[in-house]
Amino acid sequence: MAIIAPSLLAADFLHLGKACEMLNESEAEWFHLDVMDGSFVPNISYGLPVIEQIKKTTTKVMDVHLMIVHPEKYITDFKKAGADILTIHYEACPHLHSTLQQIKAQGMKAGVALNPHTSVEVLKEVIKDIDVVCVMSVNPGFGGQKFIEHTYEKVKALAILIKNVGASTLIEIDGGVTEHNAAALVNAGAHVLVAGTTVFKASDPKAMISLLRKA
Numbered sequence: 782m783a784i785i786a787p788s789l790l791a792a793d794f795l796h797l798g799k800a801c802e803m804l805n806e807s808e809a810e811w812f813h814l815d816v817m818d819g820s821f822v823p824n825i826s827y828g829l830p831v832i833e834q835i836k837k838t839t840t841k842v843m844d845v846h847l848m849i850v851h852p853e854k855y856i857t858d859f860k861k862a863g864a865d866i867l868t869i870h871y872e873a874c875p876h877l878h879s880t881l882q883q884i885k886a887q888g889m890k891a892g893v894a895l896n897p898h899t900s901v902e903v904l905k906e907v908i909k910d911i912d913v914v915c916v917m918s919v920n921p922g923f924g925g926q927k928f929i930e931h932t933y934e935k936v937k938a939l940a941i942l943i944k945n946v947g948a949s950t951l952i953e954i955d956g957g958v959t960e961h962n963a964a965a966l967v968n969a970g971a972h973v974l975v976a977g978t979t980v981f982k983a984s985d986p987k988a989m990i991s992l993l994r995k996a
């Protein structure tokens with residue numbers, strides 16, 4: 782049984798209330814919120830005011846994925862906006878250990894996302910301090926991209942690394958997740974599946990969430 786984290790990026794932005802309503806009624810446990818700054822990634826999505834409104838409407842865990850430079854500057858702001866989990870990119874944090882402690886000091890769970898080219902080994906010394914590792918299975922910046930098959934190897938290596946230090950870190954997969962690769966990802970060691978296009982473009986999003994969850 783996987784935790785499903787539908788990504789708002791693929792929702793109809795004219796009807797965000799409807800997207801929240803659908804999610805509340807679904808079996809998804811998390812709501813994945815992608816913040817892009819046009820600098821760390823070549824796209825701009827949405828930010829604090831939108832997240833603040835969604836927090837008022839949703840009953841789900843707010844899983845905020847920051848694809849921004851200098852994420853350490855905005856930790857308090859995202860806490861105030863309603864983030865329960867705050868994920869920052871390894872590639873954007875020269876002082877990762879310190880930034881993780883700052884996130885936890887605000888009472889949030891701390892996540893670290895890895896771009897496709899970044900090896901899981903770089904997290905070895907801080908893995909015990911990380912609640913969620915978000916393995917990017919596409920290059921961050923856009924929804925609807927093709928899943929990178931090498932992700933399976935990374936997930937397996939990460940699962941071993943976590944086990945070796947006795948940590949309870951969750952492994953989250955972000956990008957190109959479908960009903961066709963969900964089970965294989967869970968078998969490889971994934972606990973959380975982010976799904977944007979697969980959920981929001983499905984004819985029955987709630988049924989799709991249930992299907993993914995059973996992976």
Ligand code: DX5
Binds near residue numbers: 926975976979
């Ligand atoms: C990509 C984002 C993803 C995106 C996933 O940069 O981090 O969360 O919304 O979208 P799909 O599921 O459509 O690949």
Ligand code: ZN
Binds near residue numbers: 788
């Ligand atoms: Zn994401």
